[in-house]
Structure formats: C-alpha cells, structure tokens
Amino acid sequence: MSQKPEFVPITSSVSFYALQDDKFKSNRISIHFVLPLREETVSAYALVPMILSKGYRECPDFLSLSRKLESLYGGWIDAAIKKYGDLQILTLSAGGMDNTFALTGEDITGELCDMLCNAVFDPVLDENGYFPETTFRLEQQNLLDAIASMINDKRFYSVHRTVQEMYRGNAVGLNEYGTEEAVRALTPEKVTEAYRRMLAEAKVMIQFCGCGAPAPVREKMAARFADFRQAGSVAAAPLPDIDGREAQRITERLEVAQSKLVLGLRITPDYREKHTALRLMTMILGGTPSSLLFKQVREKQSLCYYCAARYYPSLGMITIDSGVEHEKAARAEAAILEQLSNMQKGRFTDREFEEARLAAINSYRTLGDALSSIDEYYWGRIMEGEIRTPEDMIALLSGVTRDDVIEAANQVTVDTVFLLTGQEGSK
Amino acid sequence: MKQTIVKNPRIGEQYYEIEHDSGLKVLCYPMERFQSAYALFGTRYGSIDRIFRDDPVKGFKTVPDGIAHYLEHKLFESEEGDAFGLFAKYGASANAFTSFDRTAYLFSCTEHFGDCLRALLNFVQSPYFTEENVEKERGIIGQEIRMYDDDPSWQVFFRLLGALYHTHPVKIDIAGTVDSIAKITPELLYDCYRSFYSLDQMALAIAGRFSVEEALSIVDELCLPKPPHFLEREVVKEPSSIVSAYASRSLDVALPLFQIGWKEPPCEGVDGLKAETEIMLLLSCMFGEGSKFYNDLRDDGLITAGLDLDAMWGRGYFLSMVGGESKDPKEVARRVAAQIARQKETGVEEADFQRVRRLLYGRAVLSFSRVSDVANSLLTSSFCDTGLFDRLEIIAAVTREDLIRRLKTSFLPERMALSAIYPKGKS
Incomplete structure (x- = not known):
C-alpha cells in the first residue's frame, strides 16, 4: 500500500x-x-x-x-x-x-x-x-x-x-x-x-x-526558495451561496451531429464538506457502468452512448452529462431527472450501493500504481488541507451508509441545464 | 503447453509466454509491487476484417461495416444481463475496444483476480444475441457514431486514410455508419463470432499483481481445445499510389486541424516494428521539438502547440503521420515536403541521431511503468508477432546508417497527402 x-x-x-x-x-x-x-x-x-x-x-x-x-x-x-x-x-x-x-x-x-x-x-x-x-x-x-x-x-x-x-x-x-x-x-x-x-x-x-x-x-x-517568506496564507474562500434560485436553462447552437446535455447540480452549502457521501452518491448515480444512469438511460432506453455523473469537490457541484440525438434531448433530461429522483427516494438496491463502494475502493487502491495519478491525488489532498492516504479514504468510504447516500442525494438541486444542440431545423 | 520466459537484462524484467493447448497464446507479466492486475482477452479481429470465408470450398462473404465493433458491444451482454455486472460485484472495472485489426475485452482489479479472470474468459466465450438485444444496441452505437462525427481529430484522421487508401478497409470508420449497422442481425453476429473468436486467433495478456499459476489453471479450466477452425481473410489488393493529395471538410472548430500522412510499403512482424521505430526516429529528427524545422514553424506563427508524430501499421497498411493545429495547413504541408526533400539530400547528423535515439529510448523504458500499458503492449506485440522487449532492443541497436537507408525508401513525395478540417465558412 x-x-x-x-x-x-x-x-x-x-x-x-x-x-x-x-x-x-x-x-x-x-x-x-x-x-x-x-x-x-x-x-x-x-x-x-x-x-x-x-x-x-x-x-x-x-x-x-x-x-x-x-x-x-x-x-x-x-x-x-x-x-x-x-x-x-x-x-x-x-x-x-x-x-x-x-x-x-x-x-x-x-x-x-x-x-x-x-x-x-x-x-x-x-x-x-x-x-x-x-x-x-x-x-x-x-x-x-x-x-x-x-x-x-x-x-x-x-x-x-x-x-x-x-x-x-x-x-x-x-x-x-x-x-x-x-x-x-x-x-x-x-x-x-x-x-x-x-x-x-x-x-x-x-x-x-x-x-x-x-x-x-x-x-x-x-x-x-530560502528567501520565500510571504506573509499571510492563501486558502480557498467558502464557495458562493447560489442556493434557492430557480433552475436556469441555457441553449447554445452549433452545427453538431449530436447534442450535448449537461445538468449542473448545486450542493446545499452546509453539506459541501461531506465529500465521501457525495462522492459515493455520484458513483451510484452515474459513476460506473453499473450506475443508475448507465443502466437506465443508456442500456434500457438506448438514448445515448454516454451518460455520466461527476463530483467536483472544489466547485461544490455535480455534473451529469450525456450525448444524445437532438430530438431526444428532452426525453434524456426526463430520464436523468427520474434517476436523480430515485436516488433521493432511496430507490437503489443494496447491490448497486455496494458495487459503487467497491468500485470507489478499487480506484483508490489502483491510484498508487501510476506516478501521475498518485501525484495528482496527493495534490488534491494538499489543497484540501489534510493529507489523507488512499487507505484513509477507503476507511471513510467503508463508514458511509445507505442513509448517508440518500441524505447526500437530497442535498443536491438542479441549478443549470445546458444544451449544446444543432442549428434550428437541423437533423 | 509450452512455456517460455522472456527476459530483458537491460531493464531487469521478464514475462512468461505460454502456448496453451487450446491454441490460445497466454502472456503473463507479474509486477508484484503494484496493487492492481490488468487482463486483456483479445482476438485478431477488427474493422478491416470485412471479407472472409470460413469454408475452403465456399466463396468469400462480405459483412456490414462496423460489425466487429457491434459484436464487441453485444458480447458484453449475456443471458443473465450485462457483463459489467460480473465485474462490478468484485469492485473491478471492465471495458472493451475495437480497432482496425483487433478486439479486446479487459478488466482491472485489486482483489478477486481469479473470479474476474473467470468472468472474462466466460463471457467472451458465451455469445448471446437476440433480435431484441441486437436492436436495442443500434441506438447506442448510433449515438457513438454521431459523437465521432463531431470529433475533429477523428474526422481529420479518417479523411487522411481516405486520401491514402483506394480499397484497403482501414479507410472505413471502425464503428461503420448508421446505415451499415442497420443491416446487422443476430445471425451475422454469430457468423462473425464463430469465424474470429476461435482460441487460436486469440491471446490473453495479464500484467500486475497476480499469480501466474492461478491464471494458468483458470485458463486450463475454461479454454478447452477445439477442432481447428478454417478462416481465410481476403487479401486486399491495394496499389502503392495514393487516392488524392488533399482532403478537407469543415466543422465547428476554432483553428484548422491537419494531418499529413505518407503511405509506406506495408511490412509486418519484427520488420514492421523496425520500420516503425526508424520512422519515429526520423520524424522526431525532422519535425520534433528539438528540430530547427519545428522551431521555425513556431517562430513564424504557423503552429502554437506541438506536432503529433506517429506511425501506424497492420495487415496490409503502414503510414507515417505529422499532425497538429495551424492557421495555414497547406503552408505547413508545403514546408514539411520541403524539409523532407532537404533531409533526403543531407542525411541525418550524428548529434541529431544520438539525441532522438535517447528520446525514444527513454520513452520505451517508461512504457514498462504502468500495469495497463504493459498489458496492452503485450497484446499488441503478440498480435504483431513481435516480442515485448523488441522495441527497446531495436532502439539500442539502431544506427545512423539504418536511418539514412530508411529515409531513402520512406516519405515519398508522391505518396504524401494532407487532410485538413477548417472552421465553418473558412474551407
């Protein structure tokens, strides 16, 4: 290790x-x-x-x-x-x-x-x-x-x-x-x-x-660097409060064959530090091929080639993104929202929960096998201000319960729906 | 079963090469200090295998473009569900890819290696295609094709292949087209499966932390000898000339993208690897960041980022490439042609040769640093009929005279083409 x-x-x-x-x-x-x-x-x-x-x-x-x-x-x-x-x-x-x-x-x-x-x-x-x-x-x-x-x-x-x-x-x-x-x-x-x-x-x-x-x-x-003695400290300020506003909808048009749909989810300010639960919730929702989004939106409904969720701890947000046919963008959005709602209501199986946790543990264990990934990993921990090893992260993951994940899912809200799509009338 | 240990004293590493009784080639590269194991189960079957016969008295048949890739998607589905689930329960991650001349299925795990290897060998050997599940995949692959339609790097590459090759199927998109995949049926998939997934066409490559003994006993259990299977691929008659010296299209990109390519005489095995290595050395010498050419291009504002130098080869094709982004691809191509003409006159200087040889030697050594890289290189070297350490030894032994000789027969001006993607409205 x-x-x-x-x-x-x-x-x-x-x-x-x-x-x-x-x-x-x-x-x-x-x-x-x-x-x-x-x-x-x-x-x-x-x-x-x-x-x-x-x-x-x-x-x-x-x-x-x-x-x-x-x-x-x-x-x-x-x-x-x-x-x-x-x-x-x-x-x-x-x-x-x-x-x-x-x-x-x-x-x-x-x-x-x-x-x-x-x-x-x-x-x-x-x-x-x-x-x-x-x-x-x-x-x-x-x-x-x-x-x-x-x-x-x-x-x-x-x-x-x-x-x-x-x-x-x-x-x-x-x-x-x-x-x-x-x-x-x-x-x-x-x-x-x-x-x-x-x-x-x-x-x-x-x-x-x-x-x-x-x-x-x-x-x-x-x-x-002997003479470097800067006064004060540089640390990230708390993220701005964007809670409570209505979801915004942005559409951009380019001549593309496939539309890109992105849902930006904000996290309740008081909950932003609960990284482990948020990370695991994101994995269950759309972090692996066993996730709800992959299984439902891609495999069952054949709406897209990719539909994935990603957690950005330093930005206090989660994105869900997918590449879909222009005319199926609304259907894909509805299907994604349905899965998010399922997460919030705890409608995921114990197996889905455990598999996401195992996948996260596997990726932490694999980190140390590549110089660039272990370097990048510790860079993130240095910025967070606490040097946790991958094993520490695994221990934290092991303590997360289903209820923690459901709670995490209920702390996220759709803030922005971004659609990059073809010119009007294009197929 | 025949087992050979292949050693390289230069970097102090070794691997096992096993000719299994089933006809399967097994390559094992233990890396005990690493946490993960990475295994690829692949076959010599890719997008270029579109005309073949499986009976010596029958005629050749042509299958729809994109079928090898479609088959890859569908093998992931068994009667019990999708194969991702088999790995997810062990926390392992699984994936697959199809290229011009191979298809591979893989997993990466840190625990339950034996269970994962069993799952891999089982699902790839258990095709399950139904009207319903084949139909369901059409939408997903259709979106994958659309995604690549919008990918400028993919588009510039395939336009180059189209400019260089008259008949060779390397010019056809690996996933096919929305129209060609419409013709794929369960029967055709079974047909291709029977022809190309016999164990004597396949290899299993494993690297990382695992027990060779355990791996081989699982192979013994799950890879059973079968009667030899007849397969003959149509030999493509490809002239040495190119189709066109120029190809272009427009897309929503910021700066034009270009790829300049030379159609080289096809060669395979160790000769192919030697040709590739010498061509990479020449490309680095002429167009690398340490060349005067590159720096002049940069100083003159024709490029800002780096140039991508590459050589690619397989059954019946071989090409050298220089790619990048530039406001004026035609001017870059003109200068590239002039540089080659000049270099053919002056040859290669000793200092340049020594420098680029060290550059490629360093890269070759570092290619043994990651479990996934090693496993992928093992599979590649097996399908190219070369040894894993051959590249390193070719670089160590190559001489300036070898490069001068190669320069005379490669990069012929009449076999050079430029492919460019221009921003919309600027083509």
Missing part, C-alpha cells in the same frame, strides 16, 4: 512533499504557485508559467531547451494552469526517466531539477527587464488558441460552460485562462509584473514523486 508523502517545510510559505516508491522508473517534480483567482489578474498569471516553461537564460530559446530535454532521455518541462475554488494555481513541473536506466550514467533528475529552478528564477528578460516581445507574442497566441480550441471537444466544452453559467459573476466561475479579450490586452510589461507578483505573493508547494531519492531535490529547492 502506498505510504504518506513526507512533508518538510522549507520556509513559512514553501512546503515540500516527497513520495518515494522504487517500483516506478521515473520521477516528477512540480512547483505549484497558489494565488487568488481574480478576473483582473487571471490571464496575466496564466501566461507566466507558459512563458517560463519555454526557456531560461542558459537555455534561452525553445530549440536549445528542447534539445537538452531530448538528450535527457525525453525529459520534460511543462506548465499547467488550474483552479481550485477561487484560487488559481500555476504549476511548473519537470520529469523524466530515473538515473538508474541512463545509458551513460547521467544525473537526469538533478539536471531536470536545476532546469526547473532556472525556469522559475532565471527567465530570459530583455534590456528593460521584461519578457522579450517575441516570446510574449508566441505564448500569447498559444493561450488564445487554447481558449478558442476549447470548442473542439464538445463534451468538455459543454461541461465547462455549465460551470461557468452556474457561477456567473463569481471568481469560481472564471476560466482559469481568463478571456480572449483579457489575453489580447496583455503586454510583456504586464505579464512580467504578474511574474514578479507571483514570486512575491504566492504560497508555494513543491511535490516530488518517483523512484529517485528526494533528498538531493529537496536540498536544491531549499537553497533556491
């Missing part, structure tokens, strides 16, 4: 978490900068890790950086922008094959750690101390393309739009990349300023995960 990550504070605002497991063949190091998610700063912050991950003073362009990484057996440096409630998280990470497998004895992990730190602390700046115009323009376009391309994946786009509409007017509903207009209005000066603010104000969490020894990485990080 997987052990708990070792936690070592580097300074008052920098924490280091290490998980070593020698069954893996690689290592990954992530530096997370946690900042408030705000409309006025979201786009400038989003661009920062994208620029930093493309080169630093010793490796000033993407060509030299890529060649160095390829020579390190396909090592990588990556940027990610995520949100957690009303927080924006900028992540720079590096990873690659462990030193043990190097053909000529290279210190791959040490090199990658240095490269990652250089990307954070030693970026390429022009004579005025700003990110160079050319790098800025390329990454600005990259970010614009990323925002525009969200529409390519219609399922993802529809769920994203549902979240946005549920929390319209609130930081939680913001896209972690910001908007096209905001990205267009950026300049190298504004983004460099955001970079400096990130270094000055962010809370920093560093994660190491892999088969290599964490100590050398921790020492390098301790030296580079």
Whole structure:
C-alpha cells in the first residue's frame, strides 16, 4: 500500500512533499504557485508559467531547451494552469526517466531539477527587464488558441460552460485562462509584473514523486526558495451561496451531429464538506457502468452512448452529462431527472450501493500504481488541507451508509441545464 | 503447453509466454509491487476484417461495416444481463475496444483476480444475441457514431486514410455508419463470432499483481481445445499510389486541424516494428521539438502547440503521420515536403541521431511503468508477432546508417497527402 508523502517545510510559505516508491522508473517534480483567482489578474498569471516553461537564460530559446530535454532521455518541462475554488494555481513541473536506466550514467533528475529552478528564477528578460516581445507574442497566441480550441471537444466544452453559467459573476466561475479579450490586452510589461507578483505573493508547494531519492531535490529547492517568506496564507474562500434560485436553462447552437446535455447540480452549502457521501452518491448515480444512469438511460432506453455523473469537490457541484440525438434531448433530461429522483427516494438496491463502494475502493487502491495519478491525488489532498492516504479514504468510504447516500442525494438541486444542440431545423 | 520466459537484462524484467493447448497464446507479466492486475482477452479481429470465408470450398462473404465493433458491444451482454455486472460485484472495472485489426475485452482489479479472470474468459466465450438485444444496441452505437462525427481529430484522421487508401478497409470508420449497422442481425453476429473468436486467433495478456499459476489453471479450466477452425481473410489488393493529395471538410472548430500522412510499403512482424521505430526516429529528427524545422514553424506563427508524430501499421497498411493545429495547413504541408526533400539530400547528423535515439529510448523504458500499458503492449506485440522487449532492443541497436537507408525508401513525395478540417465558412 502506498505510504504518506513526507512533508518538510522549507520556509513559512514553501512546503515540500516527497513520495518515494522504487517500483516506478521515473520521477516528477512540480512547483505549484497558489494565488487568488481574480478576473483582473487571471490571464496575466496564466501566461507566466507558459512563458517560463519555454526557456531560461542558459537555455534561452525553445530549440536549445528542447534539445537538452531530448538528450535527457525525453525529459520534460511543462506548465499547467488550474483552479481550485477561487484560487488559481500555476504549476511548473519537470520529469523524466530515473538515473538508474541512463545509458551513460547521467544525473537526469538533478539536471531536470536545476532546469526547473532556472525556469522559475532565471527567465530570459530583455534590456528593460521584461519578457522579450517575441516570446510574449508566441505564448500569447498559444493561450488564445487554447481558449478558442476549447470548442473542439464538445463534451468538455459543454461541461465547462455549465460551470461557468452556474457561477456567473463569481471568481469560481472564471476560466482559469481568463478571456480572449483579457489575453489580447496583455503586454510583456504586464505579464512580467504578474511574474514578479507571483514570486512575491504566492504560497508555494513543491511535490516530488518517483523512484529517485528526494533528498538531493529537496536540498536544491531549499537553497533556491530560502528567501520565500510571504506573509499571510492563501486558502480557498467558502464557495458562493447560489442556493434557492430557480433552475436556469441555457441553449447554445452549433452545427453538431449530436447534442450535448449537461445538468449542473448545486450542493446545499452546509453539506459541501461531506465529500465521501457525495462522492459515493455520484458513483451510484452515474459513476460506473453499473450506475443508475448507465443502466437506465443508456442500456434500457438506448438514448445515448454516454451518460455520466461527476463530483467536483472544489466547485461544490455535480455534473451529469450525456450525448444524445437532438430530438431526444428532452426525453434524456426526463430520464436523468427520474434517476436523480430515485436516488433521493432511496430507490437503489443494496447491490448497486455496494458495487459503487467497491468500485470507489478499487480506484483508490489502483491510484498508487501510476506516478501521475498518485501525484495528482496527493495534490488534491494538499489543497484540501489534510493529507489523507488512499487507505484513509477507503476507511471513510467503508463508514458511509445507505442513509448517508440518500441524505447526500437530497442535498443536491438542479441549478443549470445546458444544451449544446444543432442549428434550428437541423437533423 | 509450452512455456517460455522472456527476459530483458537491460531493464531487469521478464514475462512468461505460454502456448496453451487450446491454441490460445497466454502472456503473463507479474509486477508484484503494484496493487492492481490488468487482463486483456483479445482476438485478431477488427474493422478491416470485412471479407472472409470460413469454408475452403465456399466463396468469400462480405459483412456490414462496423460489425466487429457491434459484436464487441453485444458480447458484453449475456443471458443473465450485462457483463459489467460480473465485474462490478468484485469492485473491478471492465471495458472493451475495437480497432482496425483487433478486439479486446479487459478488466482491472485489486482483489478477486481469479473470479474476474473467470468472468472474462466466460463471457467472451458465451455469445448471446437476440433480435431484441441486437436492436436495442443500434441506438447506442448510433449515438457513438454521431459523437465521432463531431470529433475533429477523428474526422481529420479518417479523411487522411481516405486520401491514402483506394480499397484497403482501414479507410472505413471502425464503428461503420448508421446505415451499415442497420443491416446487422443476430445471425451475422454469430457468423462473425464463430469465424474470429476461435482460441487460436486469440491471446490473453495479464500484467500486475497476480499469480501466474492461478491464471494458468483458470485458463486450463475454461479454454478447452477445439477442432481447428478454417478462416481465410481476403487479401486486399491495394496499389502503392495514393487516392488524392488533399482532403478537407469543415466543422465547428476554432483553428484548422491537419494531418499529413505518407503511405509506406506495408511490412509486418519484427520488420514492421523496425520500420516503425526508424520512422519515429526520423520524424522526431525532422519535425520534433528539438528540430530547427519545428522551431521555425513556431517562430513564424504557423503552429502554437506541438506536432503529433506517429506511425501506424497492420495487415496490409503502414503510414507515417505529422499532425497538429495551424492557421495555414497547406503552408505547413508545403514546408514539411520541403524539409523532407532537404533531409533526403543531407542525411541525418550524428548529434541529431544520438539525441532522438535517447528520446525514444527513454520513452520505451517508461512504457514498462504502468500495469495497463504493459498489458496492452503485450497484446499488441503478440498480435504483431513481435516480442515485448523488441522495441527497446531495436532502439539500442539502431544506427545512423539504418536511418539514412530508411529515409531513402520512406516519405515519398508522391505518396504524401494532407487532410485538413477548417472552421465553418473558412474551407
């Protein structure tokens, strides 16, 4: 079974978490900068890790950086922008094959750690101390393309739009990349300023995960982050209260062959912390091929290829989404609502309850088998503020009763019904 | 029963290859430090197997497009209900997939491995097709087809296949069309089942935490030797020329998507793997992130995200591909063609060769890190008639001269096609 990550504070605002497991063949190091998610700063912050991950003073362009990484057996440096409630998280990470497998004895992990730190602390700046115009323009376009391309994946786009509409007017509903207009209005000066603010104000969490020894990485990080002592703490604010309003209905039209129907369910504010019951309820409703939605909406009524429910603890919501024929969208919605109502009335069998619990336990047990999933799992726990192991989660799941699940189902309400459908009159 | 242990001292790992008396090939790769076991039971039957005969004195018959995939869906249903339920009671997850030349059924579990393996071997060997259950599936698969109709990556890929192949069924969508699946009947499904699901066509690949002994005793119990079954697939006569150098369509996408492909001479077995490896090395060398070409394209604003480099092969087809998103796919294709012409003149530089070889070596080592990846690679290597460690050894042994030789015979300009998906109204 997987052990708990070792936690070592580097300074008052920098924490280091290490998980070593020698069954893996690689290592990954992530530096997370946690900042408030705000409309006025979201786009400038989003661009920062994208620029930093493309080169630093010793490796000033993407060509030299890529060649160095390829020579390190396909090592990588990556940027990610995520949100957690009303927080924006900028992540720079590096990873690659462990030193043990190097053909000529290279210190791959040490090199990658240095490269990652250089990307954070030693970026390429022009004579005025700003990110160079050319790098800025390329990454600005990259970010614009990323925002525009969200529409390519219609399922993802529809769920994203549902979240946005549920929390319209609130930081939680913001896209972690910001908007096209905001990205267009950026300049190298504004983004460099955001970079400096990130270094000055962010809370920093560093994660190491892999088969290599964490100590050398921790020492390098301790030296580079020694001066980081940001005052105050950055923690997600309670989610906004959207309780009590009428369900809203949003329809968007595109030339699509299949409609995407998404139901956004809000959770009663006082109940949002009951993660385990909510998670299990979502699994029974639509988390597995044995769930009510899969069995009834897909298998019995043949209305769709997929119909699934997903729980988003950091957003205090659940989504149910399905891809259906345009003219059957209303039938699918009615069928989904019927299953939700069945959950609320306790109309699910003991077997369905137990199978969902077993499926959840199985997925927790399997987490430790992949570096990326265990890394991502502990990242979620770090953000929640309590480092629970997968075994702790299994113990919690084991304590959930049918009544807890029925109670959880009665704490959710349809808030938003989003439909992406074809042009009027289209088949 | 014949058992061989295949070892690789380079990464210190091994697996068991068993020729079972039933004709079934069994591949077992124990990974004891992992929590989960992952098993695939597959057959050499995919969407390209549309014309065949099961009696040497009778003529060839043609079955409706998409039937292998339809069969995959229907095998999941037994007289007692759907097969998902068999695994759900053990907390295991099950799934299946159909590709051009194979169909596989799989499960992942952390407990009750023996029960799960029994369930897998049983349900795949117990077809149950009725008018009613076959009819019910039509709506579900119809929606799966519609979902792919809206998927730009899928569409750009199949347009490329259509541009490269005249008659080879690789150009036909794996799920078929709404019209072709309308012709599928229980009798046709039984017919295909009898022809393609005999154990001598099949393989069982297992990786992770499990007992090889237990697995083999279950195989002994449930996979019984049967009289040999006659099967002959029609050999497709495919000219070496391509159909068209250009194919396009429009969809609701933000930026145009493109895929450039070359029709390569088909080759199979270890020769196919060697060709694939050398082509991947050449693609990385010419168009990878460490190439000047890639960085020029990026600096000139023709691409913002990465390029996808790939090679794909099977019975009677082999293609190399470069794909991505660009505001001007035709200009990218023009430059790609020019780069290839230049590279054919200059050959491959030693520094580039060493760099891309390390890149692919690193990737190959890391492909042994995940239980699911290892099990999938085992099945692939079995159906491609190669060994699991062959790729790693080919990369370790390949020379610059091999690449120069391959460059002469591959990427021929007259066998190159561009497929593009443009945003609506911009085609």
